[in-house]
Amino acid sequence: MLDSVTHSTFLPNASFCDPLMSWTDLFSNEEYYPPFEHQTGMLIPLLENSGIKSLQSSHLWEFVRDLLLSPEENCGILEWEDREQGIFRVVKSEALAKMWGQRKKNDRMTYEKLSRALRYYYKTGILERVDRRLVYKFGKNAHGWQEDKL
DNA sequence: TAAGGTTTTCCTGTTT
DNA sequence: GAAACAGGAAAACCTT
Numbered sequence: 001m002l003d004s005v006t007h008s009t010f011l012p013n014a015s016f017c018d019p020l021m022s023w024t025d026l027f028s029n030e031e032y033y034p035p036f037e038h039q040t041g042m043l044i045p046l047l048e049n050s051g052i053k054s055l056q057s058s059h060l061w062e063f064v065r066d067l068l069l070s071p072e073e074n075c076g077i078l079e080w081e082d083r084e085q086g087i088f089r090v091v092k093s094e095a096l097a098k099m100w101g102q103r104k105k106n107d108r109m110t111y112e113k114l115s116r117a118l119r120y121y122y123k124t125g126i127l128e129r130v131d132r133r134l135v136y137k138f139g140k141n142a143h144g145w146q147e148d149k150l
Numbered sequence: 151t152a153a154g155g156t157t158t159t160c161c162t163g164t165t166t
Numbered sequence: 167g168a169a170a171c172a173g174g175a176a177a178a179c180c181t182t
Contacts, residue, residue, distance in 0.1 A: 120173095133171075
């Protein structure tokens with residue numbers, strides 16, 4: 001169901017995850033990837049009916065979590081490294097920042113700034129530090145990411 | 151209006 | 167040298 005929603009509603013003229021188009025190109029092309037408010041306006045009624053909460057989370061960590069749980073919107077930006085332990089990797093840092101920027105209507109967002117916000121989550125136990133580049137882990141105070149608790 | 155939480159922005163320094 | 171990491175500091179933004 002969501003497949004038809006994302007493909008026909010988001011990107012009427014192309015598949016959502018086009019390997020030939022970079023994310024930079026994708027996000028700078030309004031025809032290919034319409035502004036976020038437009039997307040949510042079209043999607044929210046459908047998402048509400050389908051029970052999918054993605055794209056609506058207000059916090060960064062929830063946005064990241066929901067992206068991990070939504071392969072249709074993820075497009076390889078984030079990948080699970082260890083699903084059971086909540087360890088994930090940022091594969092396309094620039095695309096992630098761009099997507100978060102669209103979510104917050106902030107076209108000056110960068111991965112450097114996004115990652116600063118992620119580092120603040122170490123203090124609150126939302127995320128735990130992993131000693132590898134671009135790898136993060138959900139902490140004890142993060143919820144909704146476990147497979148058996150969805 | 152005030153306060154608190156959550157980023158955002160900028161910065162310097164370090165590591166890979 | 168570029169990209170990413172580590173945090174401090176302060177400002178912005180939003181909610182209560």
